[in-house]
Amino acid sequence: MHSFTEENYLKTIYYLANRRQGEVSTNALAEMTATKAASVTDMLRKLADKQLIHYKKYQGVRLTDEGERLALQIIRRHRLWEVFLVQKLGFGWDEVHEIAEELEHIRSEELVTRLDTYLGYPQFDPHGDPIPTPAGKMPETGYRKLSEVEAGEGVCLMAVLEHSTEFLKHLDHSQLTLGCVVTVNEINAFDKSVLVQIASGRSVFISHEVARNLLVN
Amino acid sequence: MHSFTEENYLKTIYYLANRRQGEVSTNALAEMTATKAASVTDMLRKLADKQLIHYKKYQGVRLTDEGERLALQIIRRHRLWEVFLVQKLGFGWDEVHEIAEELEHIRSEELVTRLDTYLGYPQFDPHGDPIPTPAGKMPETGYRKLSEVEAGEGVCLMAVLEHSTEFLKHLDHSQLTLGCVVTVNEINAFDKSVLVQIASGRSVFISHEVARNLLVN
DNA sequence: ATAAAAATTTAGACTACCCTAAATTTTTAG
DNA sequence: CTAAAAATTTAGGGTAGTCTAAATTTTTAT
Ligand SMILES: [Mn+2]
Ligand SMILES: [Mn+2]
Ligand SMILES: [Mn+2]
Ligand SMILES: [Mn+2]
Numbered sequence: 001m002h003s004f005t006e007e008n009y010l011k012t013i014y015y016l017a018n019r020r021q022g023e024v025s026t027n028a029l030a031e032m033t034a035t036k037a038a039s040v041t042d043m044l045r046k047l048a049d050k051q052l053i054h055y056k057k058y059q060g061v062r063l064t065d066e067g068e069r070l071a072l073q074i075i076r077r078h079r080l081w082e083v084f085l086v087q088k089l090g091f092g093w094d095e096v097h098e099i100a101e102e103l104e105h106i107r108s109e110e111l112v113t114r115l116d117t118y119l120g121y122p123q124f125d126p127h128g129d130p131i132p133t134p135a136g137k138m139p140e141t142g143y144r145k146l147s148e149v150e151a152g153e154g155v156c157l158m159a160v161l162e163h164s165t166e167f168l169k170h171l172d173h174s175q176l177t178l179g180c181v182v183t184v185n186e187i188n189a190f191d192k193s194v195l196v197q198i199a200s201g202r203s204v205f206i207s208h209e210v211a212r213n214l215l216v217n
Numbered sequence: 218m219h220s221f222t223e224e225n226y227l228k229t230i231y232y233l234a235n236r237r238q239g240e241v242s243t244n245a246l247a248e249m250t251a252t253k254a255a256s257v258t259d260m261l262r263k264l265a266d267k268q269l270i271h272y273k274k275y276q277g278v279r280l281t282d283e284g285e286r287l288a289l290q291i292i293r294r295h296r297l298w299e300v301f302l303v304q305k306l307g308f309g310w311d312e313v314h315e316i317a318e319e320l321e322h323i324r325s326e327e328l329v330t331r332l333d334t335y336l337g338y339p340q341f342d343p344h345g346d347p348i349p350t351p352a353g354k355m356p357e358t359g360y361r362k363l364s365e366v367e368a369g370e371g372v373c374l375m376a377v378l379e380h381s382t383e384f385l386k387h388l389d390h391s392q393l394t395l396g397c398v399v400t401v402n403e404i405n406a407f408d409k410s411v412l413v414q415i416a417s418g419r420s421v422f423i424s425h426e427v428a429r430n431l432l433v434n
Numbered sequence: 435a436t437a438a439a440a441a442t443t444t445a446g447a448c449t450a451c452c453c454t455a456a457a458t459t460t461t462t463a464g
Numbered sequence: 465c466t467a468a469a470a471a472t473t474t475a476g477g478g479t480a481g482t483c484t485a486a487a488t489t490t491t492t493a494t
Contacts (some may be wrong), residue, residue, distance in 0.1 A: 005481065026442055039482050041443055046480090058442060058489055089331040102323045108316050114306040222451065243472055256452050258473055263450090275459055275472060 002050075004105045007074050008033065009043050010052060013063055014071035023060025069136045076132040078104040079125035080115050086126040087119065093126040094168035127168075128159025128178050128215065143215035146182075147192065147208055154183040155216035162213040174204050176214070219267075221322045224291050225250065226260050227269060230280055231288035240277030286353045293349040295321040296342035297332050303343040304336065310343040311385035344385075345376025345395050345432065360432035363399075364409065364425055371400040372433035379430040391421050393431070 002010075012032045016024040026044070030037045048055040052067035063071060081103040085096040116122075116134070123139070124130055130139040143158050157180045160168065171177070175198060185203065186195040192208035206214075219227075229249045233241040243261070247254045265272040269284035280288060298320040302313040333339075333351070340356070341347055347356040360375050374397045377385065388394070392415060402420065403412040409425035423431075 003480075027440090035481090036483060037442065038444080038484080042481075085328075089328070089335055091327075091331065095327075099323065099325050099328055102325075103320075106316065106319045108319075110308075110312075111302075111306070111316055114308065118306055220450075244470090252451090253453060254472060255454080255474080259451075 001107070002070070005043070006047065006050075006052075007070070007105055009040075009047060010063065010067055010071040011074045011078075013053065013061060014068065014075065017063065023062055025060050029061075072132040072136045072138060074104050075138075076134070076136075077106070077112055079129055079131045080112065080119060080122070082125045082127070083119050083122045083131075084115060087122075092168075092172075094165040094172075096126065097163055124159070126178075127163055128157075141215070143217055145212055146184075146194065146196075146206070146214040146216050147211035149184050149194075149216060151184050151187050154181060156181050157214060158217045159215040160213055161215060167210075167213065170210070174206075175200070175202065176204065176206075182216075218324070219287070222260070223264065223267075223269075224287070224322055226257075226264060227280065227284055227288040228291045228295075230270065230278060231285065231292065234280065240279055242277050246278075289349040289353045289355060291321050292355075293351070293353075294323070294329055296346055296348045297329065297336060297339070299342045299344070300336050300339045300348075301332060304339075309385075309389075311382040311389075313343065314380055341376070343395075344380055345374075358432070360434055362429055363401075363411065363413075363423065363431040363433050364428035366401050366411075366433060368401050368404045371398060373398050374431060375434045376432040377430055378432060384427075384430065387427070391423075392417070392419065393421065393423075399433075 009029070012029060013024050016028050016032065026037050026040045029040045029044075033040065044053065044055050044061055047053045047067070051064055052070065054062045054064060078100045081100040082093075082096045085091040085099060086093055091099075113134070122131060130141055132138050141158070144155075145161075146155070146157075149155055157176060157178055159178065160171070176182075181199050182196040182204075184194055184196050188194070192211070194206050194208075194211050195203055196206060197203050226246070229246060230241050233245050233249065243254050243257045246257045246261075250257070261270065261272050261278055264270045264278075264284070268281055269287065271279045271281060295317045298317040299310075299313045302308040302316060303310055308316075330351070339348060347358055349355050358375070361372075362378075363372070363374075366372055374393060374395055376395065377388070393399075398416050399413040399421075401411055401413050405411070409428070411423050411425075411428050412420055413423060414420050
């Protein structure tokens with residue numbers, strides 16, 4: 001069995017490896033896990049011993065097949081619990097991440113299976129992130145960033161890249177919800193901010209910073 | 218904040234203190250927590266430093282008000298999660314204890330509050346144990362053991378004292394479920410086994426060992 | 435090409451929790 | 465009332481995960 005800490009490292013390695021292609025650096029892991037580089041090095045040696053990562057000193061790190069399988073299992077649990085917290089318990093999408101960080105480590109295959117069934121086999125979590133399959137595959141989405149959409153196009157808001165409470169509350173405030181259809185009316189040449197029209201007919205101003213963190217279809 | 222381990226010790230002290238009145242011994246704790254007496258002594262010193270227990274060397278241990286408040290909070294969470302697992306996810310009452318042992322440590326007041334609401338403010342867990350109030354009071358039940366019921370009496374099965382999978386499966390097999398009305402027809406003078414009649418009209422033989430672990434009203 | 439900077443690893447240490455063996459205190463029996 | 469037995473604590477040590485400071489390797493910039 002693996003500890004909470006090991007599970008968190010695997011998950012973090014998965015995220016960083018997919019952020020930019022290639023090996024994950026010790027410092028990047030230290031930053032993400034809020035620890036120091038020396039602590040990361042210790043853990044990497046341990047994960048390598050357990051054959052969960054490929055690790056050569058000074059050369060960065062990559063998940064093995066088994067390591068990736070485990071990482072995806074944790075991410076699957078995390079996202080299913082987030083769905084539960086929002087859809088069944090009525091939490092806001094900005095309130096669930098921290099709780100799911102704990103729930104994801106509960107050790108019971110049966111629990112995850114039943115939860116999935118209970119929730120109706122959801123495909124996406126409350127932030128639009130795809131839920132890995134029970135077999136351990138991460139579904140492809142092919143979304144673009146709103147910041148890359150041309151003027152005149154109509155698109156559907158599918159997911160957020162940033163998960164902070166402030167960002168999500170800001171979207172709520174602007175009436176930007178997932179599934180919402182928006183038409184890009186103007187792109188400001190100077191600061192790349194966009195003016196979009198939402199289904200209600202209302203126009204919403206979106207800064208480049210925000211547009212870069214919205215995924216559309 | 219308190220660790221999983223500290224929470225488990227508090228809960229165990231609560232159970233043992235209520236099993237027999239009075240101070241809880243180091244050895245009893247070591248047995249219940251599946252550790253050694255020396256480890257228990259270490260932890261008792263720590264809990265005493267945190268003012269969660271009254272502890273004098275060689276004299277056994279007792280919860281402080283704050284310690285009892287925490288213990289009841291953990292027990293409340295445990296029992297609410299058991300209700301969730303049985304009523305919402307469809308687990309059997311013999312399958313939920315281990316999972317609830319992990320879920321009870323999830324740190325979020327809001328989560329417990331919402332779960333309670335979602336479940337409809339249940340008073341009892343799947344084993345008939347009362348759920349402590351949000352304010353931290355353990356409801357009184359006043360149940361008797363089935364082994365203390367006189368011949369001829371009709372009673373209602375309210376709770377089980379033993380929680381092992383084998384025991385609970387045995388009850389399922391005998392069609393003895395909580396809420397079930399039973400009439401005591403015969404008490405065998407030699408081995409104190411009882412013959413009861415259940416609502417369906419069927420007669421069920423219950424050994425003294427089993428009758429001692431059934432609570433009725 | 436090489437020296438400075440940055441990244442990473444190693445050395446040594448700390449806390450939480452657990453263990454065995456030895457010492458101490460309390461309880462029990464004669 | 466004492467001696468043996470039982471319970472408990474102390475001493476010394478182990479593992480997991482963390483840290484700081486020092487050493488080492490890789491990268492970057494002249
Ligand atoms: Mn999340
Ligand atoms: Mn999410
Ligand atoms: Mn239980
Ligand atoms: Mn229970």
